[in-house]
Amino acid sequence: MKKPRSEYQIIQDVINKSISEEEYFKKRTDSKDRLSIDLPEASILKKHPHIYREFLLSLSVEGRFRILLAKDLLGIVQTKLRGKYGVDNNTLAYLKGNDTRAEVLPEYTIRPIRTKWSRLLDVKSSLAIISRIPVEWLLHEKPLMDDKWNLNHFYAVDNVYLTPVSFTNYLQKFNEYVVKNKDSFTSTRPNFTFAYDIRPIVLIHDSKHIYLLASILEQGGFVIEIFGINQLMNLDIMREILKPFGKLKVGYCKTVVQNHYNIQIIPEELVNAKHYPIEFIEI
Numbered sequence: 001m002k003k004p005r006s007e008y009q010i011i012q013d014v015i016n017k018s019i020s021e022e023e024y025f026k027k028r029t030d031s032k033d034r035l036s037i038d039l040p041e042a043s044i045l046k047k048h049p050h051i052y053r054e055f056l057l058s059l060s061v062e063g064r065f066r067i068l069l070a071k072d073l074l075g076i077v078q079t080k081l082r083g084k085y086g087v088d089n090n091t092l093a094y095l096k097g098n099d100t101r102a103e104v105l106p107e108y109t110i111r112p113i114r115t116k117w118s119r120l121l122d123v124k125s126s127l128a129i130i131s132r133i134p135v136e137w138l139l140h141e142k143p144l145m146d147d148k149w150n151l152n153h154f155y156a157v158d159n160v161y162l163t164p165v166s167f168t169n170y171l172q173k174f175n176e177y178v179v180k181n182k183d184s185f186t187s188t189r190p191n192f193t194f195a196y197d198i199r200p201i202v203l204i205h206d207s208k209h210i211y212l213l214a215s216i217l218e219q220g221g222f223v224i225e226i227f228g229i230n231q232l233m234n235l236d237i238m239r240e241i242l243k244p245f246g247k248l249k250v251g252y253c254k255t256v257v258q259n260h261y262n263i264q265i266i267p268e269e270l271v272n273a274k275h276y277p278i279e280f281i282e283i
Contacts, residue, residue, distance in 0.1 A: 007041045011051060015058045025066060042072035046279045049132075053256040056133065061141055062097030068131045069096075075130070075195040075215065084197070086112040087123060095123070110197055111159050125153035129200040129213055129227070132255045132262065149257050151211050151228050157200045164241050167203055171245070174216045175270065185218045193275045194218045210234045221270030223277060225253070226263040235263055245270060253279040
């Protein structure tokens with residue numbers, strides 16, 4: 001009997017073209033071309049960005065979308081993208097390679113991510129930020145490689161600007177809601193850290209912009225991630241803004257951009273250590 005290949009071996013098979021992209025997805029999708037099983041490779045990709053980088057770049061643009069939209073990497077089940085943000089199924093199908101154009105925008109409960117044909121950059125930009133990859137990787141089959149982190153795509157995201165006051169109000173409001181209602185959140189993987197909301201933010205502090213990713217966790221609490229340059233200076237600002245949430249745990253995560261790291265901030269009193277992001281490295 002042939003020994004099953006490990007997750008790492010499967011990733012390397014894709015990178016080295018030992019198996020085709022079509023064959024890789026065929027083993028993981030149902031008759032409607034949906035990723036129907038968990039993606040065990042996700043933990044390796046999150047912990048090892050250099051492998052994550054090679055793996056994504058070995059896929060087509062459509063293949064990258066299929067991977068990045070998997071709940072194990074996105075942190076949200078795809079079916080919730082419609083209800084929470086108004087991302088309709090036609091848009092998701094188009095991004096994965098099916099030439100279907102969204103015409104009717106569905107309702108949403110948190111905030112809309114625009115999905116009209118002319119505004120697909122909003123969805124792509126949001127996904128690039130959440131996934132910590134250059135947006136060019138979602139626009140071009142063979143993107144130009146640059147070791148600098150470009151943050152311009154933050155400005156393509158709707159509802160991206162917040163002041164310190166509106167930012168803390170947002171965190172308090174949604175954390176209180178999650179704590180009150182977390183028993184109603186159903187999941188086939190109760191021990192997996194799913195997000196109730198994931199939001200790219202440009203925080204307007206005095207005359208400067210601070211680029212953030214806020215993840216409100218279904219289990220309660222949140223994780224704040226700082227993007228871009230001057231992160232240590234911005235960390236001091238964020239410590240002050242986040243004082244109402246108690247003691248903070250500070251760490252970092254690696255990214256696919258070589259030698260670039262993002263600082264992550266977690267309120268210790270609100271987040272159980274077992275729900276820290278798998279990629280979180282404590283300082």
